[in-house]
Amino acid sequence: MANVNSDTKITVVSGTALPLRGNDIDTDRIIPARYLKEITFARMGEYPFFDERFDADGKPRPHLFNDPKHKGAAILLVNKNFGCGSSREHAPQALLRFGIRAIVGESFAAIFAGNCLMLGVPTVTVPASEIDKLMQMVEHDPQINFTLDLQAKRLFSGGEVAVAFDVPESARKALMEGYWDSTAVLRANLDKVKSVAASLPYMAGFKP
Amino acid sequence: MSKPSGRTLYDKIWQSHTVDILPTGQTQLFIGLHLIHEITTAPAFDMLREKALQVAFPERTFATVDHVVPTDIRTRPFLDEQAEELTQALEKNVRQFDIEFFGLGSDRQGIVHVIGPQLGLTQPGMTLACGDSHTSTHGAFGTLAFGIGTSQVRDVLATQTLAMDKLKVRRISVNGKLSAGVYAKDVILTIIRRLGVGGGKGYAYEYGGAVVDRMNMEERMTVCNMSIEGGALAGYVNPDTTTFEYLQGRRFVPKGADFDRAVAYWKSIASDADARYDDVADIDGPQIEPTVTWGINPGQAVGISEKLPRPEELPDPEGAKRAYEHMGWQPGAPILGTPIDVAFIGSCTNSRLSDLRAAAKIARGRKVDPKVRALVVPGSTEVKALAEREGLNQIFTDAGFEWRSAGCSMCLGMNPDKLKGREICASSSNRNFIGRQGSPGGRTILMSPAMVAAAALNGKIVDVREYA
Numbered sequence: 223m224a225n226v227n228s229d230t231k232i233t234v235v236s237g238t239a240l241p242l243r244g245n246d247i248d249t250d251r252i253i254p255a256r257y258l259k260e261i262t263f264a265r266m267g268e269y270p271f272f273d274e275r276f277d278a279d280g281k282p283r284p285h286l287f288n289d290p291k292h293k294g295a296a297i298l299l300v301n302k303n304f305g306c307g308s309s310r311e312h313a314p315q316a317l318l319r320f321g322i323r324a325i326v327g328e329s330f331a332a333i334f335a336g337n338c339l340m341l342g343v344p345t346v347t348v349p350a351s352e353i354d355k356l357m358q359m360v361e362h363d364p365q366i367n368f369t370l371d372l373q374a375k376r377l378f379s380g381g382e383v384a385v386a387f388d389v390p391e392s393a394r395k396a397l398m399e400g401y402w403d404s405t406a407v408l409r410a411n412l413d414k415v416k417s418v419a420a421s422l423p424y425m426a427g428f429k430p
Numbered sequence: 431m432s433k434p435s436g437r438t439l440y441d442k443i444w445q446s447h448t449v450d451i452l453p454t455g456q457t458q459l460f461i462g463l464h465l466i467h468e469i470t471t472a473p474a475f476d477m478l479r480e481k482a483l484q485v486a487f488p489e490r491t492f493a494t495v496d497h498v499v500p501t502d503i504r505t506r507p508f509l510d511e512q513a514e515e516l517t518q519a520l521e522k523n524v525r526q527f528d529i530e531f532f533g534l535g536s537d538r539q540g541i542v543h544v545i546g547p548q549l550g551l552t553q554p555g556m557t558l559a560c561g562d563s564h565t566s567t568h569g570a571f572g573t574l575a576f577g578i579g580t581s582q583v584r585d586v587l588a589t590q591t592l593a594m595d596k597l598k599v600r601r602i603s604v605n606g607k608l609s610a611g612v613y614a615k616d617v618i619l620t621i622i623r624r625l626g627v628g629g630g631k632g633y634a635y636e637y638g639g640a641v642v643d644r645m646n647m648e649e650r651m652t653v654c655n656m657s658i659e660g661g662a663l664a665g666y667v668n669p670d671t672t673t674f675e676y677l678q679g680r681r682f683v684p685k686g687a688d689f690d691r692a693v694a695y696w697k698s699i700a701s702d703a704d705a706r707y708d709d710v711a712d713i714d715g716p717q718i719e720p721t722v723t724w725g726i727n728p729g730q731a732v733g734i735s736e737k738l739p740r741p742e743e744l745p746d747p748e749g750a751k752r753a754y755e756h757m758g759w760q761p762g763a764p765i766l767g768t769p770i771d772v773a774f775i776g777s778c779t780n781s782r783l784s785d786l787r788a789a790a791k792i793a794r795g796r797k798v799d800p801k802v803r804a805l806v807v808p809g810s811t812e813v814k815a816l817a818e819r820e821g822l823n824q825i826f827t828d829a830g831f832e833w834r835s836a837g838c839s840m841c842l843g844m845n846p847d848k849l850k851g852r853e854i855c856a857s858s859s860n861r862n863f864i865g866r867q868g869s870p871g872g873r874t875i876l877m878s879p880a881m882v883a884a885a886a887l888n889g890k891i892v893d894v895r896e897y898a
């Protein structure tokens with residue numbers, strides 16, 4: 223699979239935003255399990271929130287992800303514990319392939335945030351009061367353009383608003399220095415890996 | 431008293447498996463055992479091929495099929511073409527990369543989190559990863575076990591390591607004794623209800639206390655299984671004689687003098703008596719009732735004798751309102767007596783022999799309510815055989831339950847076992863998310879297998895203690 227993000231070093235994500243309200247939005251909701259039966263991630267961009275966006279006959283329902291006002295949004299705004307539940311990477315794949323390049327929220331579930339990082343999608347956190355203000359701003363004017371700056375650890379909008387965000391330092395470094403696609407970095411240490419393996423008694427079946 | 435300075439099991443395993451500190455500050459952690467299944471792995475193998483990489487330690491990866499396999503008619507090709515395609519992809523990948531595979535037709539096939547322990551692959555002091563969030567199950571053995579995504583599966587295949595940040599450790603002590611009719615499932619539902627579905631963020635959970643000490647391995651697996659539903663990436667129980675006795679004689683467990691050396695090592699990795707924890711929580715065992723969920727996440731749970739809570743009483747009123755909207759119930763109503771359409775006994779939470787025994791004890795000599803579709807799905811082909819040897823299948827089928835073959839089944843909507851429309855399911859699985867059981871309008875009530883059996887017989891939610 224080719225990575226959707228072409229640049230390996232990610233410092234800035236810019237674009238309009240999509241304010242998705244609600245705590246504990248789980249990955250079964252982000253992408254229903256039946257789409258995990260596809261053998262590649264190629265079509266995942268068609269499916270985010272599928273069962274909420276479409277009725278049983280496939281007719282679109284009112285949903286933020288169907289709303290033309292938010293078409294092309296690159297930044298997803300969410301509340302608490304976003305992405306909880308199943309470890310399916312299909313969830314961040316679906317969001318990324320839909321066009322989401324960064325997620326700003328109150329908090330994220332651990333596996334989901336890890337999966338996002340592996341795809342070069344920053345997940346950054348701001349306090350509940352700030353996220354509510356941001357959501358209100360976007361609900362009022364969907365065209366506001368934001369710039370998420372990992373260097374400054376701030377979310378800028380039109381110069382007026384600059385919201386400071388938190389992001390794990392390791393994730394920030396991985397994104398900015400291009401290590402988020404981790405296989406190469408891990409592989410560089412294969413000799414050390416082998417010596418750690420040799421030091422673990424279970425690797426040799428506890429033979430003396 | 432001096433400040434605690436000892437190390438936890440988590441600290442010890444983390445240290446012995448650290449390969450390096452990466453430029454990002456993350457730890458490169460060696461993964462001792464990698465389990466894979468047909469979902470979440472095909473793209474990982476594609477990525478390996480694309481980069482012309484080999485599997486670094488093929489002898490440390492084991493594969494099975496569980497998520498998409500039908501649990502009734504298992505002839506190939508499957509009727510579902512996508513399920514067939516995924517299964518074939520795995521079969522091809524394990525052949526190409528020389529990975530041991532417990533496929534359909536093998537007497538070792540089953541849900542990945544059931545077969546790992548059963549074969550003795552899962553052992554104390556190891557790190558373990560699997561592209562599945564319920565990998566936390568294996569923590570019951572004093573194993574550091576993580577659920578990972580597909581790109582991380584690729585990394586484990588290519589390097590047998592992961593880039594990870596260290597977690598904090600919260601010690602959860604379940605004290606006292608459980609009353610009759612209260613099971614491990616009720617314990618973990620109570621813990622999640624108390625600490626919240628996001629409460630474990632940034633933590634590994636260490637479970638202990640008299641109740642956990644007394645639990646057998648299967649009960650400990652039920653508890654650890656749902657750590658992730660509490661937001662904790664990993665959960666574990668320190669290994670003890672219960673653990674060693676369970677492991678002795680299993681296929682991948684060392685024998686003779688090697689076993690003795692293994693036990694000495696396993697003992698050494700348990701948390702020190704004076705271990706320092708980042709947080710502690712105490713749960714009062716005798717207070718735990720048979721517990722069931724009423725909402726759309728596993729933390730939205732009540733004791734069977736309680737009334738459904740008012741949204742304002744809860745930490746997330748908006749989430750509670752959404753849950754009521756989906757479930758179609760009213761705050762203040764009792765959960766007892768709620769009618770059900772489907773009863774599902776299975777999943778990696780509760781599909782092991784002791785679970786089936788507990789359910790069979792309730793079902794013996796009784797009949798499933800004719801309105802209810804009731805399914806028992808053993809967690810592995812071996813569990814199925816053991817259950818049949820003691821006649822549990824007969825008890826279930828006599829009562830009107832369907833007796834199936836091993837797989838994830840109705841835990842998630844990826845195989846033919848699904849809810850329809852707005853059906854309500856009493857389920858021994860771990861997730862009551864909207865749409866989880868295969869119907870966008872379907873409704874799930876999580877509970878112990880004994881409670882599911884009792885609900886099946888009565889056509890509604892009842893208190894299993896009346897059968898105890």
Ligand code: SF4
Pocket residue numbers: 496497541542543562564777778779837838841842859860
């Ligand atoms: S039984 Fe359910 S939770 Fe367990 S591995 Fe299968 S789908 Fe996942």
